[in-house]
Amino acid sequence: MNSYNPNENEAKWQKAWRESGIFKADLENSERPKYYNLTMFPYPSGDKLHIGHWYNYAPVDTWGRYMKMKGFEVFQPMGFDSFGLPAENYAIKTGVHPAETTRTNIDKMKEQIAAIGGMYDLDLNLETSSPEYYKWTQWVFLQLYKNGLAERREAPVNWCTSCQTVLANEQVVEGICERCKNEVIRKNLTQWFFKITDYAEQLLDYEGLDWPEKTIAMQKNWIGKSEGVNINFKIADSEDSLTCYTTRPDTLYSVTFMVIAPEHPLVEKFISGTEYEKEVRKVTKEIQGQTDIERTSTGGKDKLGAYIGVDVINPANGEKIPVYIANFALMYGTGVVMADAHDERDFEFAQKYDIPLKFVVSEDGSEIDPKDFDEAYVDDGILFNSGEFTGMNNREALPKMAEWIEKDGFGEKTINFRLRDWLISRQRYWGAPIPIIYCEKCGEVPVPEEDLPVVHPHIEDYVPKGQSPLAGAEDFVNVNCPKCDSAAKREVDTMDTFVCSSWYFLRYPDAMNSAKAWEKEHANKWMPVDMYIGGPEHACMHLLYARFIHKAMNNFGFVDSKEPFKRLVHQGMVTKDGAKMSKSKGNVVSPDEFVEKYGSDVFRMYLMFMGPFTDGGDWNDQGITGVARFVDRFFRMMQIDGEADDALVHGAVKRAGEAVEKMNFNIAIAALMELTNSTFKTGMNTGQKEMVVRVLAPLAPHLAEEIWEMLGHKESVFLAEWPEADEKFLVTDSVTYAVQVNGKLRATLELAKELGKEEALEAARSLENVAKYLKDADVKKEIFVPGKIIGFVV
RNA sequence: GCCGAAGUGGCGGAAUUGGUAGACGCGCGGGACUCAAAAUCCCGUUCCUCUAGGGGAGUGUGGGUUCGAUUCCCACCUUCGGCACCA
Numbered sequence: 001m002n003s004y005n006p007n008e009n010e011a012k013w014q015k016a017w018r019e020s021g022i023f024k025a026d027l028e029n030s031e032r033p034k035y036y037n038l039t040m041f042p043y044p045s046g047d048k049l050h051i052g053h054w055y056n057y058a059p060v061d062t063w064g065r066y067m068k069m070k071g072f073e074v075f076q077p078m079g080f081d082s083f084g085l086p087a088e089n090y091a092i093k094t095g096v097h098p099a100e101t102t103r104t105n106i107d108k109m110k111e112q113i114a115a116i117g118g119m120y121d122l123d124l125n126l127e128t129s130s131p132e133y134y135k136w137t138q139w140v141f142l143q144l145y146k147n148g149l150a151e152r153r154e155a156p157v158n159w160c161t162s163c164q165t166v167l168a169n170e171q172v173v174e175g176i177c178e179r180c181k182n183e184v185i186r187k188n189l190t191q192w193f194f195k196i197t198d199y200a201e202q203l204l205d206y207e208g209l210d211w212p213e214k215t216i217a218m219q220k221n222w223i224g225k226s227e228g229v230n231i232n233f234k235i236a237d238s239e240d241s242l243t244c245y246t247t248r249p250d251t252l253y254s255v256t257f258m259v260i261a262p263e264h265p266l267v268e269k270f271i272s273g274t275e276y277e278k279e280v281r282k283v284t285k286e287i288q289g290q291t292d293i294e295r296t297s298t299g300g301k302d303k304l305g306a307y308i309g310v311d312v313i314n315p316a317n318g319e320k321i322p323v324y325i326a327n328f329a330l331m332y333g334t335g336v337v338m339a340d341a342h343d344e345r346d347f348e349f350a351q352k353y354d355i356p357l358k359f360v361v362s363e364d365g366s367e368i369d370p371k372d373f374d375e376a377y378v379d380d381g382i383l384f385n386s387g388e389f390t391g392m393n394n395r396e397a398l399p400k401m402a403e404w405i406e407k408d409g410f411g412e413k414t415i416n417f418r419l420r421d422w423l424i425s426r427q428r429y430w431g432a433p434i435p436i437i438y439c440e441k442c443g444e445v446p447v448p449e450e451d452l453p454v455v456h457p458h459i460e461d462y463v464p465k466g467q468s469p470l471a472g473a474e475d476f477v478n479v480n481c482p483k484c485d486s487a488a489k490r491e492v493d494t495m496d497t498f499v500c501s502s503w504y505f506l507r508y509p510d511a512m513n514s515a516k517a518w519e520k521e522h523a524n525k526w527m528p529v530d531m532y533i534g535g536p537e538h539a540c541m542h543l544l545y546a547r548f549i550h551k552a553m554n555n556f557g558f559v560d561s562k563e564p565f566k567r568l569v570h571q572g573m574v575t576k577d578g579a580k581m582s583k584s585k586g587n588v589v590s591p592d593e594f595v596e597k598y599g600s601d602v603f604r605m606y607l608m609f610m611g612p613f614t615d616g617g618d619w620n621d622q623g624i625t626g627v628a629r630f631v632d633r634f635f636r637m638m639q640i641d642g643e644a645d646d647a648l649v650h651g652a653v654k655r656a657g658e659a660v661e662k663m664n665f666n667i668a669i670a671a672l673m674e675l676t677n678s679t680f681k682t683g684m685n686t687g688q689k690e691m692v693v694r695v696l697a698p699l700a701p702h703l704a705e706e707i708w709e710m711l712g713h714k715e716s717v718f719l720a721e722w723p724e725a726d727e728k729f730l731v732t733d734s735v736t737y738a739v740q741v742n743g744k745l746r747a748t749l750e751l752a753k754e755l756g757k758e759e760a761l762e763a764a765r766s767l768e769n770v771a772k773y774l775k776d777a778d779v780k781k782e783i784f785v786p787g788k789i790i791g792f793v794v
Numbered sequence: 795g796c797c798g799a800a801g802u803g804g805c806g807g808a809a810u811u812g813g814u815a816g817a818c819g820c821g822c823g824g825g826a827c828u829c830a831a832a833a834u835c836c837c838g839u840u841c842c843u844c845u846a847g848g849g850g851a852g853u854g855u856g857g858g859u860u861c862g863a864u865u866c867c868c869a870c871c872u873u874c875g876g877c878a879c880c881a
Contacts, residue, residue, distance in 0.1 A: 003833095040881095042881090043880085043881050045881085081881070084880080084881065085879075085880065085881085086880070086881085157879075158879075166879075167879080168879040168880065169878085169879055169880080170879075170880050171879085171880090172879095214798055214799065215798085217797080217798065218797060218798050218799095218876075221796090221797050221798080222797075222876090222877085222878090224797095291877095292877080292878085293795075293796085293877065294795095296795075296796080296877095297795035297796080298795050298796085344795095345795095419878095420878065422878085423878080423879080425879095426879065427879095428879090496879075497879095497880095497881070498879095498881085501881085535875085535881095536798085536799080536875060536876085537875055537876060537881085538876095538881085539798080539875085539876070540797090540798095540876065540877080540878080541876085541877095541878065541881090542881080572800095572874095572875095573874080573875075575874085578873085578874090580874095580875095582880095606819095609806085609807090609818085609819070610806060610807080610819095611806060611807055611808095612807090615800080615807095616874090617806070617807090618806090620805080620806070620820095622805075622806080622820055622821075623805085623806060623807095623819060623820040623821090624820090625819095625820075626818085626819040626820055627819080629819090629834095630818095630819085632834095633834095666806095666807075666808085666818085666819095667808075667817090667818085669818080669819090670807095670808075670817065670818035670819075671817095671818085672818095673818055673819075674817075674818065677818095680835095736814080737814090738813070738814040739814090740813080740814085740861075740862070741861090742861060742862080743813090743860085743861050743862035743863095744861095744862085745814055747814095748814065768847095769847085769848080780861085781861060782861095783813090783861060783862085785813060788813055788814090789813045789814085789862085791813085791861060791862075792861085793861040793862090794861095
């Protein structure tokens with residue numbers, strides 16, 4: 001009997017697959033139904049492919065192979081999300097150009113992906129940093145621009161005064177620049193936004209999507225639709241007013257102060273030249289050293305703020321109340337918040353700055369005083385001291401008060417979203433240039449589509465000097481205006497890499513031919529993606545951006561599907577010693593040595609056998625020998641001629657098949673192990689072997705091909721049909737009952753399937769270990785669950 | 795802090811709709827083969843208790859519903875993901 005040699009065998013089949021092109025999808029005229037099986041493409045990091053990537057790509061490939069055997073034309077492309085910050089940071093540190101490191105990393109990762117022996121089509125060569133690709137990223141930008149979804153506004157960035165550069169959040173550690181350890185400030189720059197908020201309502205519609213409930217919940221919360229009221233507070237001794245948004249107009253009578261974001265444009269106007277200016281500026285600076293999370297957390301960080309010397313009138317009771325800047329007021333929406341004793345943060349703030357507070361809601365409507373409390377009263381209850389609303393339940397009063405506010409003309413009902421517009425400008429070198437030209441006469445001019453791509457200049461000096469590195473490339477910056485031909489300058493910022501990754505699935509079908517235009521027909525043939533598998537960390541950003549761009553493209557008429565990803569599944573994260581793998585922690589585990597030692601089949605099966613792939617887990621190679629043993633044992637078992645019990649074989653085929661269908665690959669493998677343990681003694685006949693090896697095929701493709709060939713087949717096992725168990729072997733005439741007394745198991749009993757309740761109970765009563773509990777006892781209840789349980793309650 | 799998950803033997807994990815907790819694998823113990831070792835094969839393996847048969851406890855913690863809860867409800871603890879410039 002021959003043992004299995006994985007390395008030799010895997011090389012043989014990978015070569016055969018490459019030569020026959022069996023896994024190349026026919027993108028044009030296949031008669032099989034299409035199946036677009038997609039994994040989130042990787043960033044070509046210096047860590048290369050680690051175990052986490054395999055943990056994603058192995059199940060995706062198993063699923064793709066399964067769908068192929070189910071009769072689909074499976075398109076399973078692979079590309080690289082190759083623009084991004086790490087390559088640029090590495091370049092600044094070492095002087096190696098990002099283009100060079102990106103190339104090296106991609107080439108190495110391609111080799112590693114090939115070693116999986118998957119169906120992934122790497123010949124598509126999709127790389128977001130190539131001009132063939134970013135030409136179309138720029139084209140997408142222009143479509144959004146033309147349709148009014150791209151515009152420039154001021155927005156703050158993290159600015160290191162010493163490095164003279166914008167920092168990513170990741171590079172700011174406790175308010176300090178990670179590189180030079182100097183102070184980081186917030187600085188306003190004019191930047192490009194995509195108006196994703198215009199699509200907020202549409203993005204809340206998940207009709208027809210097979211997505212995890214938790215992902216939908218997270219996105220919905222992220223979009224954060226709320227119904228509330230914009231209320232105008234007149235500024236005392238002035239004609240102007242401050243508008244705030246609130247979902248709790250029922251607490252209006254308790255409002256005793258207002259808070260405003262320190263970044264609010266009016267703050268500067270209010271304070272300049274006043275006695276409050278110095279203090280407000282000092283506190284503003286302090287606040288800007290905090291992250292948004294620190295600013296808005298309750299509990300933890302202290303509240304920070306200052307009076308700005310302005311008072312407004314509470315429109316409900318005419319009281320004059322002070323306005324403060326506060327760290328927890330962010331410059332989103334109106335940037336103004338009405339504050340009262342019924343909100344935790346407001347309460348804490350008022351306590352710190354000695355601002356008077358009032359309650360207007362209590363459990364039973366009796367008057368309570370904040371002085372007697374050390375925290376906010378946030379529960380619902382009955383209103384008091386609230387004019388005509390006194391005595392009402394606050395939740396019932398809420399819509400009535402909104403009506404009243406609107407009718408009396410000091411506010412209006414408003415729908416608000418937590419979602420913010422997407423800031424896409426990056427003051428960086430390694431990204432796709434934004435295709436805009438600034439002309440003194442014509443203003444902001446989009447680059448004509450026929451002039452795309454705006455080629456990213458190859459520069460040697462990408463060390464930041466106060467503005468985007470592209471500003472230093474004079475040949476790039478200086479250009480003639482496309483409209484009037486006079487001297488003009490290019491936009492020097494590049495696009496957020498999330499822009500590149502928010503439409504790549506639309507490019508794959510055309511990626512083979514780099515010159516090819518956007519072909520609606522092609523996009524329609526392959527979209528939407530039937531299965532999208534990637535990490536849950538992308539739930540709110542990438543997955544929302546991609547839906548937005550796709551919906552915009554649909555609205556512009558470039559693709560007919562309304563959603564990009566019909567079905568979504570998240571793989572879990574693989575950690576090492578409890579931490580996310582990263583070069584900086586030095587805990588990156590490479591798959592290479594395992595593939596070399598055990599082969600790709602064993603390694604991928606071990607990753608899937610570790611547990612449900614949607615769970616992830618901590619990496620440990622201890623159990624891999626179990627899978628390696630199984631592979632060898634299976635191979636030897638397949639050489640034994642004999643005959644196994646059909647009930648056993650068909651039962652395993654059914655169980656494993658159902659598990660694969662549900663993507664419970666660990667269970668599928670366990671079912672095959674169990675079967676192998678039995679058939680190792682009996683052997684199987686050819687028909688039985690042919691069934692079982694087809695079930696194994698998506699899990700261990702190389703091994704299955706070899707056995708399929710041994711069984712005399714000339715064509716690939718992946719051209720064979722997925723086997724279905726024959727039910728006739730699975731019917732049994734007896735079942736095992738668990739017999740319980742007071743819910744505790746006392747015996748088991750094998751009975752005929754069709755036996756009725758009375759006979760079954762009788763049989764159970766006569767069991768010795770049951771009878772002893774029933775004797776001298778009063779049987780209150782008898783339970784009979786057909787096929788499962790017989791129970792007595794005494 | 796907010797949003798979303800997850801906690802089951804020494805370890806990874808399994809368990810249709812509330813119905814025999816621990817499948818499968820690792821590890822460990824015992825045995826076979828061997829001069830020996832490796833490999834392989836066979837048996838056992840939640841814990842405690844006990845004379846065979848059994849008995850008791852047990853799915854993060856504390857309560858609850860139920861004849862019966864890993865599964866449903868309430869409160870809590872711990873760990874992980876995300877929080878808008880890492881991707």
